[in-house]
Amino acid sequence: xxxxxxxxxxxxxxxxxxxxxxxxxxxxxxxxxxxxxxxxxxxxxxxxxxxxxxxxxxxxxxxxxxxxxxxxxxxxxxxxxxxxxxxxxxxxxxxxxxxxxxxxxxxxxxxxxxxxxxxxxxxxxxxxxxxxxxxxxxxxxxxxxxxxxxxxxxxxxxxxxxxxxxxxxxxxxxxxxxxxxxxxxxxxxxxxxxxxxxxxxxxxxxxxxxxxxxxxxxxxxxxxxxxxxxxxxxxxxxxxxxxxxxxxxxxxxxxxxxxxxxxxxxxxxxxxxxxxxxxxxxxxxxxxxxxxxxxxxxxxxxxxxx
Amino acid sequence: xxxxxxxxxxxxxxxxxxxxxxxxxxxxxxxxxxxxxxxxxxxxxxxxxxxxxxxxxxxxxxxxxxxxxxxxxxxxxxxxxxxxxxxxxxxxxxxxxxxxxxxxxxxxxxxxxxxxxxxxxxxxxxxxxxxxxxxxxxxxxxxxxxxxxxxxxxxxxxxxxxxxxxxxxxxxxxxxxxxxxxxxxxxxxxxxxxxxxxxxxxxxxxxxxxxxxxxxxxxxxxxxxxxxxxxxxxxxxxxxxxxxxxxxxxxxxxxxxxxxxxxxxxxxxxxxxxxxxxxxxxxxxxxxxxxxxxxxxxxxxxxxxxxxxxxxxxxxxxxxxxxxxxxxxxxxxxxxxxxxxxxxxxxxxxxxxxxxxxxxxxxxxxxxxxxxxxxxx
Numbered sequence: 250x251x252x253x254x255x256x257x258x259x260x261x262x263x264x265x266x267x268x269x270x271x272x273x274x275x276x277x278x279x280x281x282x283x284x285x286x287x288x289x290x291x292x293x294x295x296x297x298x299x300x301x302x303x304x305x306x307x308x309x310x311x312x313x314x315x316x317x318x319x320x321x322x323x324x325x326x327x328x329x330x331x332x333x334x335x336x337x338x339x340x341x342x343x344x345x346x347x348x349x350x351x352x353x354x355x356x357x358x359x360x361x362x363x364x365x366x367x368x369x370x371x372x373x374x375x376x377x378x379x380x381x382x383x384x385x386x387x388x389x390x391x392x393x394x395x396x397x398x399x400x401x402x403x404x405x406x407x408x409x410x411x412x413x414x415x416x417x418x419x420x421x422x423x424x425x426x427x428x429x430x431x432x433x434x435x436x437x438x439x440x441x442x443x444x445x446x447x448x449x450x451x452x453x454x455x456x457x458x459x460x461x462x463x464x465x466x467x468x469x470x471x472x473x474x475x476x477x478x479x480x481x482x483x484x485x486x487x488x489x490x491x492x493x494x495x496x497x498x499x500x501x502x503x504x505x506x507x508x509x510x511x512x513x514x515x516x517x518x519x520x521x522x523x524x525x526x527x528x529x530x531x532x533x534x535x536x537x538x539x540x541x542x543x544x545x546x547x548x549x550x551x552x553x554x555x
Numbered sequence: 556x557x558x559x560x561x562x563x564x565x566x567x568x569x570x571x572x573x574x575x576x577x578x579x580x581x582x583x584x585x586x587x588x589x590x591x592x593x594x595x596x597x598x599x600x601x602x603x604x605x606x607x608x609x610x611x612x613x614x615x616x617x618x619x620x621x622x623x624x625x626x627x628x629x630x631x632x633x634x635x636x637x638x639x640x641x642x643x644x645x646x647x648x649x650x651x652x653x654x655x656x657x658x659x660x661x662x663x664x665x666x667x668x669x670x671x672x673x674x675x676x677x678x679x680x681x682x683x684x685x686x687x688x689x690x691x692x693x694x695x696x697x698x699x700x701x702x703x704x705x706x707x708x709x710x711x712x713x714x715x716x717x718x719x720x721x722x723x724x725x726x727x728x729x730x731x732x733x734x735x736x737x738x739x740x741x742x743x744x745x746x747x748x749x750x751x752x753x754x755x756x757x758x759x760x761x762x763x764x765x766x767x768x769x770x771x772x773x774x775x776x777x778x779x780x781x782x783x784x785x786x787x788x789x790x791x792x793x794x795x796x797x798x799x800x801x802x803x804x805x806x807x808x809x810x811x812x813x814x815x816x817x818x819x820x821x822x823x824x825x826x827x828x829x830x831x832x833x834x835x836x837x838x839x840x841x842x843x844x845x846x847x848x849x850x851x852x853x854x855x856x857x858x859x860x861x862x863x864x865x866x867x868x869x870x871x872x873x874x875x876x877x878x879x880x881x882x883x884x885x886x887x888x889x890x891x892x893x894x895x896x897x898x899x900x901x902x903x904x905x906x907x908x909x910x911x912x913x914x915x916x917x918x919x920x921x922x923x924x925x926x927x928x929x930x931x932x
Contacts, residue, residue, distance in 0.1 A: 250771045
């Protein structure tokens with residue numbers, strides 16, 4: 250394997266990893282942007298999405314639908330998985346966060362932590378403690394750029410991740426609801442005075458954020474081939490770092506932050522001793538915060554603009 | 556109310572169950588990871604112990620005791636948690652402890668147990684240091700890692716005729732100890748050259764960056780000193796990246812889950828594990844009772860369930876024959892036949908077991924090479 254193909258291969262590894270982190274980080278940043286809450290239960294939504302996708306996929310495979318209608322079954326797997334987690338996200342918001350909206354910030358964060366533990370244990374009891382294998386739907390086929398191997402599964406997932414991020418961007422910048430979302434994030438009382446239904450906007454945010462997390466969960470399951478009840482934790486930490494790095498509350502910031510974390514991880518394992526890989530993620534985050542405390546694309550003190 | 560209803564609906568999939576009972580009893584503690592990444596292996600061990608107690612009670616039970624109670628503790632593959640669990644079991648006056656799974660948990664937690672004069676048997680921890688500390692009350696069922704390292708080196712040198720090896724470990728006591736053994740035994744002939752030594756983090760899913768680097772080095776063998784969850788995923792990524800190196804791994808991957816999750820990517824992978832045991836009545840009756848108790852297929856039994864079953868039987872028979880007080884001496888001086896073959900402990904508390912190299916063939920582990928005789932099976 251020559252150096253060019255090596256670099257191409259690592260570049261693809263990095264884009265793949267980065268797009269997963271970006272999708273999860275978006276959920277953090279959107280929720281933070283709108284109600285200034287770090288949603289610690291987000292990692293569990295990611296895992297729940299993966300399980301929901303697996304259940305749908307197994308069901309479809311049992312009746313032989315995956316082989317005959319591949320694209321349609323992928324639409325069903327992602328659609329139903331994301332829909333389930335969107336409903337879960339809204340109900341968590343109603344049960345655990347809404348009653349605390351006027352309480353101190355700390356109370357809501359503790360509620361989020363409690364929700365995270367509750368969901369994680371719930372999945373452990375209902376889905377078992379061990380890995381569950383995903384059926385290998387993509388096979389091993391792929392194509393080559395020089396000596397670098399890219400599987401069709403990777404291509405599918407990268408395209409889907411970018412499509413989701415692009416649609417989110419269009420939604421936030423060009424639709425009425427997206428505009429309402431941005432207005433609510435900027436100034437809740439003012440948005441309410443202008444006739445925006447703030448509660449509805451927050452509910453929509455809690456559908457989209459966890460929904461994207463669920464999509465990432467299904468992608469991880471499909472590509473790596475297994476899910477376990479506690480797998481959200483390591484992704485949560487890294488995506489959280491990505492959201493902070495990009496500037497929490499900023500949607501393009503989360504996309505950029507996720508990509509940076511993906512690239513840093515891959516570059517470090519590729520060129521430097523791999524035992525320090527996890528440290529670097531956070532060293533990069535600390536460095537960025539030291540130089541630009543609001544994150545790369547974040548705005549400082551968004552909540553005090555009255 | 557409606558909103559609460561939706562929420563309850565969302566979590567309706569969750570079911571809780573637990574069972575406990577008390578009576579005038581003999582208490583046996585178990586320590587194995589019941590949460591975290593190795594919870595599957597921990598559950599295999601606990602199930603092995605439970606089956607053993609059930610079988611023992613069905614065949615007459617223990618004279619002088621109404622009931623045998625199992626106190627399961629979670630060691631979570633963590634030295635601190637395991638030591639806490641050990642102290643808890645000591646305070647509950649257990650007569651013996653079966654555990655732990657990870658060497659990193661067994662190493663520290665066996666210290667207070669030994670000091671308290673309680674017999675402890677590990678059904679899974681293979682790091683050789685564990686039995687090198689002169690503990691009088693400690694016994695080990697599976698073969699040690701110096702045997703495992705030696706067997707792996709013999710296999711790579713003689714059977715695979717390899718020259719270059721890339722090592723991967725996950726920085727835990729067991730894996731690091733095993734890799735050290737491999738390096739030590741490889742020095743004797745100097746045939747193997749270690750071209751890379753990479754490290755992963757337990758819980759990671761993506762190893763493509765490391766594997767791509769290894770692909771460029773193009774070693775004859777990639778030796779994976781990692782546990783099953785990462786092992787299955789790494790096998791898949793090796794296949795996906797079309798790496799031609801032969802994969803060799805060890806006993807922590809030797810369980811049905813490895814093949815179940817890894818799928819066809821695990822086909823042709825070599826593993827070191829205790830040498831195959833000739834079928835005996837104890838083994839076949841264990842396989843029958845276990846698969847009935849836990850409703851699994853006869854070839855889906857976790858590898859360490861066998862050792863856990865034997866460990867429990869040794870304890871129960873030891874108490875039956877010599878009482879709780881002399882348990883350690885009774886165990887040391889008794890020979891018996893178990894599901895894992897002839898059981899006899901030496902001064903250190905180890906068995907004289909050999910390793911074999913197994914291969915994954917058509918979705919099952921098949922014996923492949925005998926490093927002691929240097930012959931194929």
